[in-house]
Amino acid sequence: xxxxxxxxxxxxxxxxxxxxxxxxxxxxxxxxxxxxxxxxxxxxxxxxxxxxxxxxxxxxxxxxxxxxxxxxxxxxxxxxxxxxxxxxxxxxxxxxxxxxxxxxxxxxxxxxxxxxxxxxxxxxxxxxxxxxxxxxxxxxxxxxxxxxxxxxxxxxxxxxxxxxxxxxxxxxxxxxxxxxxxxxxxxxxxxxxxxxxxxxxxxxxxxxxxxxxxxxxxxxxxxxxxxxxxxxxxxxxxxxxxxxxxxxxxxxxxxxxxxxxxxxxxxxxxxxxxxxxxxxxxxxxxxxxxxxxxxxxxxxxxxxxxxxxxxxxxxxxxxxxxxxxxxxxxxxxxxxxxxxxxxxxxxxxxxxxxxxxxxxxxxxxxxxxxxxxxxxxxxxxxxxxxxxxxx
Numbered sequence: 001x002x003x004x005x006x007x008x009x010x011x012x013x014x015x016x017x018x019x020x021x022x023x024x025x026x027x028x029x030x031x032x033x034x035x036x037x038x039x040x041x042x043x044x045x046x047x048x049x050x051x052x053x054x055x056x057x058x059x060x061x062x063x064x065x066x067x068x069x070x071x072x073x074x075x076x077x078x079x080x081x082x083x084x085x086x087x088x089x090x091x092x093x094x095x096x097x098x099x100x101x102x103x104x105x106x107x108x109x110x111x112x113x114x115x116x117x118x119x120x121x122x123x124x125x126x127x128x129x130x131x132x133x134x135x136x137x138x139x140x141x142x143x144x145x146x147x148x149x150x151x152x153x154x155x156x157x158x159x160x161x162x163x164x165x166x167x168x169x170x171x172x173x174x175x176x177x178x179x180x181x182x183x184x185x186x187x188x189x190x191x192x193x194x195x196x197x198x199x200x201x202x203x204x205x206x207x208x209x210x211x212x213x214x215x216x217x218x219x220x221x222x223x224x225x226x227x228x229x230x231x232x233x234x235x236x237x238x239x240x241x242x243x244x245x246x247x248x249x250x251x252x253x254x255x256x257x258x259x260x261x262x263x264x265x266x267x268x269x270x271x272x273x274x275x276x277x278x279x280x281x282x283x284x285x286x287x288x289x290x291x292x293x294x295x296x297x298x299x300x301x302x303x304x305x306x307x308x309x310x311x312x313x314x315x316x317x318x319x320x321x322x323x324x325x326x327x328x329x330x331x332x333x334x335x336x337x338x339x340x341x342x343x344x345x346x347x348x349x350x351x352x353x354x355x356x357x358x359x360x361x362x363x364x365x366x367x368x369x370x371x372x373x374x375x376x377x378x379x380x381x382x383x384x385x386x387x388x389x390x391x
Contacts, residue, residue: 001030002371005080009067010087013037013051016255016284017109017151017171018086023049025360026367036074038067064089072096082146082370088112088134091141098144098378103370106142107149107169108159111277113138118204118275146376147366154280167366171284172354175347178259178292186263186293186347188340193219194248195297195329196265198226198258199285203234206271206299212322215243219333223269225249226261262292266339267332270298271319279303287354289314290346295339297328307354313346 004026011018019035024047027033033049040056054070057063072093075083084105085094094104113135117127139162142148147165150156156168178186201207207229214223228251229235238244253261262268268289272278279301286304289296296314298304308314315331317324332339 001032002081002367003032003034003079004082004084004367005034005036005075005078006084006086007036007071007075007090007093008086009038009054009063009071009090011037013039013041013053014046019046019049021171021174021356021360022084022169022363025356025363029364031367034078034080036071036078038063038071068093076100082367084149088138091138094145095141095378098376101375101377103146103375104144105147105149105370106145107151108155109151111152111155111158111280114276118277120204144376144378146373147370149363149366152280152282165369167362169359169363169366170282170354171287172282172356172359173284173288173291173350174356175291175351177255178262178288186343188336190263191266191336192264193221193333194224194265195221195267195269195332196224196226196261196294197269197285198261198288199283200230201225201227201235202230204273204275206269206273206319207234207238209271209320209322209325210269211238211241211243211247213243213325213329214246215241216323216326217246217330218326219330221246221266221329221333223247223329224261224265226251226253226258228252258288259292262289262294265294266336267314267329268292268294268296269325270296270304271317271325272299273319274299274301287350290343290354291350293340293343293347295332295342296346297325297332307349311345311349313342313349 006018006023008018013019023033023035027048034052035049036052036054038054038056042053044051052074054074057067068089082103082105083097084107086107094106097104113131116131116134119127143162148159148163150159150166150168151171153168156166160166210223223246225247270283270286280303286296286298290313296308298308298314298316299319300316305316308316315328317328
């Protein structure tokens with residue numbers, strides 16, 4: 001079995017994709033797994049995984065300039081068989097590890113070139129220049145790594161244009177996380193007239209339209225928000241809208257808190273705006289709603305329509321139309337039997353297809369192939385085998 005080190009400079013130590021799914025799955029396969037984080041919470045061992053803390057430094061600039069160096073320093077003290085990077089700012093650290101002759105994997109959680117095109121704090125010219133610049137840099141740098149992991153098939157296709165060893169490890173949920181028995185249906189007798197949104201809250205994720213939709217509701221439904229605002233000014237703005245009276249903001253919740261919210265809700269919302277980074281995304285919240293047996297109210301993107309309407313587990317609406325969102329919420333509040341049926345369809349789809357168990361097998365197979373091959377040299381070719389002693 002191998003010694004595997006996962007590195008992150010930005011994610012929390014118990015991040016669902018990194019710790020709960022990838023680290024735990026690899027540990028369960030018998031690998032020795034270490035996770036290097038930078039949250040200032042100290043070192044510990046959790047679920048058989050060693051967690052090393054490189055120290056917290058506030059601010060994006062500090063994270064890029066100093067935290068990444070601290071994470072790299074921690075990595076260099078470890079003698080792992082594979083180093084698995086989870087943040088774009090760690091790509092230079094990966095190149096340094098390659099120069100040391102180590103195996104390195106980069107995990108692309110997001111389509112960063114597309115993500116940069118949607119940054120609200122950049123003007124159009126800056127967005128295009130940064131997107132093209134990062135795309136060129138990513139191509140040059142990641143060719144030198146031993147393998148690439150993509151969070152969606154779309155990202156995999158983009159990465160496969162310049163690297164031969166790419167796998168998509170989709171962020172599908174653990175079905176058992178949302179019920180005592182993985183096959184037990186949710187208790188609809190415990191439902192409240194509520195719909196929920198779980199995750200980071202921002203304008204581009206549709207919060208203005210959700211609050212405006214609340215002002216148009218004809219049913220007694222309320223919107224429960226389980227997440228934090230990424231834009232404080234936006235939080236103050238929507239709090240003054242009449243629809244806010246129908247909103248219950250809970251802030252950030254741990255996994256048990258999220259499960260409790262979903263147990264009470266009649267439907268889950270994922271009405272993100274139609275920007276390039278979202279059109280081909282597979283948002284984990286959508287599949288978690290399905291796993292929890294909730295019907296989904298989702299943006300009308302072709303990929304999402306195939307999943308949601310194709311499996312009969314919800315409705316897709318124009319995410320920029322508050323009236324359409326309100327009508328969907330009212331429908332599920334007035335027709336709980338339809339909501340229950342669609343929720344059951346979604347949970348069945350997760351149990352049969354959209355679940356982490358298959359992704360864990362793909363991750364294990366990817367690592368098996370990686371460990372059986374020689375490391376790629378920093379130049380992008382296979383490293384030469386070591387010569388005999390004294391040569």
